[in-house]
Amino acid sequence: MTVDPRPARPVVLGQNQYGKAENRVVRITRDGATHHIKDLNVSVALSGDMDDVHHSGSNANVLPTDTTKNTVYAFAKEYGIESAEQFGIHLARHFVTSQEPIRTARIRIEEYGWERIATSDAGSRPTGADEGRHSFVRTGQETRLTQITYDGAAWEVVSGLKDLVVMNSTNSEFWGYVKDKYTTLQEAHDRILATQVAGRWRFNWSDDEQQMPPWEESYEQTRKHLLQAFAETYSLSLQQTLYQMGARIIDHRGEIDEVRFSLPNKHHFLVDLEPFGLKNDNEVYYAADRPYGLIEATVLREGCEARIPVDLTNL
Numbered sequence: 006m007t008v009d010p011r012p013a014r015p016v017v018l019g020q021n022q023y024g025k026a027e028n029r030v031v032r033i034t035r036d037g038a039t040h041h042i043k044d045l046n047v048s049v050a051l052s053g054d055m056d057d058v059h060h061s062g063s064n065a066n067v068l069p070t071d072t073t074k075n076t077v078y079a080f081a082k083e084y085g086i087e088s089a090e091q092f093g094i095h096l097a098r099h100f101v102t103s104q105e106p107i108r109t110a111r112i113r114i115e116e117y118g119w120e121r122i123a124t125s126d127a128g129s130r131p132t133g134a135d136e137g138r139h140s141f142v143r144t145g146q147e148t149r150l151t152q153i154t155y156d157g158a159a160w161e162v163v164s165g166l167k168d169l170v171v172m173n174s175t176n177s178e179f180w181g182y183v184k185d186k187y188t189t190l191q192e193a194h195d196r197i198l199a200t201q202v203a204g205r206w207r208f209n210w211s212d213d214e215q216q217m218p219p220w221e222e223s224y225e226q227t228r229k230h231l232l233q234a235f236a237e238t239y240s241l242s243l244q245q246t247l248y249q250m251g252a253r254i255i256d257h258r259g260e261i262d263e264v265r266f267s268l269p270n271k272h273h274f275l276v277d278l279e280p281f282g283l284k285n286d287n288e289v290y291y292a293a294d295r296p297y298g299l300i301e302a303t304v305l306r307e308g309c310e311a312r313i314p315v316d317l318t319n320l
């Protein structure tokens with residue numbers, strides 16, 4: 006008989022659970038040129054017969070959290086995501102019925118909504134045209150901003166927005182870049198392009214004697230042009246898309262002389278489902294939050310001066 010050398014402790018294990026939190030899964034369903042998005046943040050918490058792992062470190066009853074993550078991505082491929090509820094029920098049932106020590110599964114899901122971006126001549130185009138069918142704006146997110154400066158003589162008005170999240174589920178490539186000994190990135194000929202737009206635009210109105218721009222209409226139209234340029238640009242880089250967004254505003258809005266954007270490249274990585282015998286045909290993505298590429302530039306009306314600060318957080 007072995008004697009436990011540790012003194013008895015007046016300690017008991019209380020409620021416990023474990024699992025992988027915040028699995029960011031994006032499922033694209035391609036119905037011809039029309040794409041549908043489900044974008045979820047899935048947290049798995051399992052509990053059951055887990056005394057041993059806490060007391061002795063025996064992992065005999067422990068399904069790894071890494072496996073719970075893989076299950077989320079594999080189920081997204083195999084069964085699709087009809088609704089967050091259906092997906093969560095399916096996952097919970099799987100964990101509880103497939104592993105004897107697991108008695109309870111709690112699946113928490115946040116779902117991010119996406120709306121289609123209306124393109125420039127939507128409505129006049131025959132149905133079936135592909136524009137607008139793969140371009141989305143995340144619902145209920147952005148904040149409109151303005152800064153007014155007056156020194157007793159001249160006015161400067163810089164307006165803009167932040168946290169406007171947009172995605173193209175196709176029509177984006179990235180290849181032909183410089184490669185050095187540290188480059189591992191694979192060239193992409195069909196990738197997701199997503200960003201969270203922070204933009205500022207400076208009005209050329211500076212004197213209250215002149216007529217003021219129609220501020221409300223100006224904001225709505227500028228936002229519309231920005232979104233349409235994002236949706237309609239076949240992108241070879243986020244830099245190119247940024248320039249198109251700025252140029253389109255300068256082209257259409259005579260009251261604006263300068264636009265600056267700060268665009269984080271919200272990377273979406275294809276999940277490798279081969280280990281589970283599944284083919285990922287550009288359907289299941291891992292939405293990474295960091296690190297992210299950060300693409301920033303100013304677009305100006307020719308002959309105008311750049312006055313918007315480089316760092317938009319200083320505005």
Ligand SMILES: O=c1[nH]c(=O)c2[nH]c(=O)[nH]c2[nH]1
Nearest residue numbers: 179190241242243244270298
């Ligand atoms: O649109 C992009 N621009 C880049 O400069 C870049 N760099 C990178 O790794 N991916 C991308 N994507």
